[in-house]
Structure formats: structure tokens, C-alpha cells
Amino acid sequence: MRWIWIDKFLEFNSGKSAVALKNVTLAEEHLHDHFPGFPIMPECLMIEAMAQTAGILVGEARNFEEKVILAKIQKCVFHHYVRPGDAITLHAVIESIAPEAAGVSGRILRGQELIAEISLMFSHIDKNLAGKEFPEENFVFTDMFKSLLTGLT
Amino acid sequence: MAMNRDEIYGEVKEVLIDALGLDDEEVTESATLMGDLGAESIDFLDIVFRLEKSFGIKIPREELFPAESLMNNPEYVSNGKLTDKGMTELKAKMPHTDISTFQEDPDVNKMADLFTVAAVVNFVEGKLKAA
Numbered sequence: 336m337r338w339i340w341i342d343k344f345l346e347f348n349s350g351k352s353a354v355a356l357k358n359v360t361l362a363e364e365h366l367h368d369h370f371p372g373f374p375i376m377p378e379c380l381m382i383e384a385m386a387q388t389a390g391i392l393v394g395e396a397r398n399f400e401e402k403v404i405l406a407k408i409q410k411c412v413f414h415h416y417v418r419p420g421d422a423i424t425l426h427a428v429i430e431s432i433a434p435e436a437a438g439v440s441g442r443i444l445r446g447q448e449l450i451a452e453i454s455l456m457f458s459h460i461d462k463n464l465a466g467k468e469f470p471e472e473n474f475v476f477t478d479m480f481k482s483l484l485t486g487l488t
Numbered sequence: 489m490a491m492n493r494d495e496i497y498g499e500v501k502e503v504l505i506d507a508l509g510l511d512d513e514e515v516t517e518s519a520t521l522m523g524d525l526g527a528e529s530i531d532f533l534d535i536v537f538r539l540e541k542s543f544g545i546k547i548p549r550e551e552l553f554p555a556e557s558l559m560n561n562p563e564y565v566s567n568g569k570l571t572d573k574g575m576t577e578l579k580a581k582m583p584h585t586d587i588s589t590f591q592e593d594p595d596v597n598k599m600a601d602l603f604t605v606a607a608v609v610n611f612v613e614g615k616l617k618a619a
Contacts, residue, residue: 406530431537
């Protein structure tokens with residue numbers, strides 16, 4: 336994770352759940368093309384926002400010692416469009432966590448309105464892929480990401 | 489009350505339908521998870537997580553799907569075939585699975601065929617009995 340797509344965490348319960356906030360603005364250039372005259376947040380970027388929220392939650396649960404990679408989208412249902420000016424909250428709950436992987440269920444809300452349901456699986460890649468070697472340093476979690484948690488954990 | 493085999497099968501079927509995005513009729517007892525139902529490695533963990541939740545049991549990953557640890561050990565695999573020692577280990581680790589056909593030609597590439605829906609049902613049945 337080398338770019339940040341959430342603005343801040345509102346809640347962080349280590350190993351259990353987290354809520355993050357993402358403000359959507361017309362200053363995001365991709366919205367000018369998606370779509371001209373009808374800007375809406377691409378669904379794939381809602382998945383990215385959830386993956387970052389849930390990925391940091393899973394990483395922190397193991398003290399950022401694991402390389403946490405998005406491995407599977409278990410569920411992904413979108414109920415409404417997200418428009419510039421919207422503030423969405425990303426609610427992630429750890430359903431299962433094992434030495435090799437974790438499963439997280441997530442919901443995206445705008446106020447109280449349900450926008451999307453996204454459940455994801457993350458792999459701890461050093462413990463998977465039959466002993467394949469990865470770089471020693473944790474390239475997933477940079478200091479930039481950890482700074483999002485300042486004051487919360 | 490304890491679940492009977494049909495009830496366990498019904499629940500396992502639901503788990504597989506959800507985890508692998510299948511249609512109801514695709515899941516049969518003899519279907520292989522990888523060959524017939526298209527499961528990949530991360531799906532096995534997904535299935536393990538879902539089974540744990542559905543049945544309230546704990547499943548160490550290598551217990552249900554021990555192939556990976558076997559195949560990476562040179563003592564157990566030689567020239568693409570399972571050695572006698574490997575076969576003994578496989579039997580010990582997969583008592584819930586019928587390996588008689590595999591035993592005739594223990595080609596490791598065919599090991600994937602051992603992971604059938606019936607094997608998962610047998611495994612869960614054994615776990616529930618032991619609980």
C-alpha cells in the first residue's frame with residue numbers, strides 16, 4: 336500500500352473492527368471522466384477504500400509483522416451511487432483471523448444509508464504460497480499508513 | 489441434538505456455494521473442489537473459515553487440506569509420485585478420505601482429486617463426533 340485512499344480513522348478496535356472516513360471531492364480528476372456531466376465514485380475505488388481500511392485493521396492485529404495482501408473479494412454489492420461532496424464511512428469487522436489469512440466483512444455508509452456491502456479475504460503472504468520468498472522489509476505497510484493510526488491505538 | 493450426515497452435507501453445500509459462487513446443482517458428493525468446482529488456494533482458507541463459523545468448530549488448515557505440506561517434503565515425494573512413507577503420512581492425515589484409487593497411481597498431480605465434497609463432509613462429521 337503506497338497510496339492512501341481514506342482520510343482518517345474514526346474508530347479503531349484492535350483485532351476487531353474499524354471505521355474510516357473518506358470524503359469524495361470533484362477535485363479528484365478521475366471523476367471528470369467517470370462520467371462527464373455525471374460524476375460518480377467508481378465502485379472499484381470503493382473496494383480499494385474498504386481494502387485499505389480492512390487491510391490496516393488486519394495488519395495491526397499482528398503488529399504489522401505480516402505482509403497483508405488482498406486475496407479475494409468474497410462479496411461485493413452496491414446499492415447507491417456516491418457523488419462529489421459525499422462523506423462515506425467504511426465499517427470493517429474481522430470475521431476470522433488465522434496465521435495464514437483473515438476474513439473481513441465490510442459495509443459502506445453515507446450517514447445511515449447503506450451504500451455497499453464488501454467482504455474481503457487477506458493473505459499473510461509469508462505464510463502462504465508454498466515457501467515463495469518475498470523481500471524482507473514489509474513493503475505493504477509504510478510509515479505513511481501507520482501515521483493514520485496516530486492517537487487511535 | 490447431533491447433526492446427521494444429510495444435515496451436515498446440506499450445510500457444507502451452502503458453504504461451498506457461498507465460498508465458490510456456485511449453483512446448487514453443481515455441488516455433488518463426488519465433485520472435486522479444484523477440478524470440478526474451481527477452487528484455488530485462497531478458497532481453501534475461505535472454506536475453512538466458513539466451516540468453522542457454520543459448525544462452531546476449530547480447523548487447523550493442514551488438517552483438512554494437508555496436501556501442501558506433504559508435497560513440499562522430499563521424503564514424501566519422489567519423481568512426481570508419493571513415496572511409501574508419503575502414502576503412510578497421507579493416510580494418517582486424511583482418514584476422512586477414500587484414497588484407494590489414488591494408491592494405485594500416486595501421481596502427485598492427481599492428489600487434488602482427493603479433495604471431494606464427500607471428503608469435507610466426512611471430515612466435519614468426524615470433528616463433530618469428537619467434540
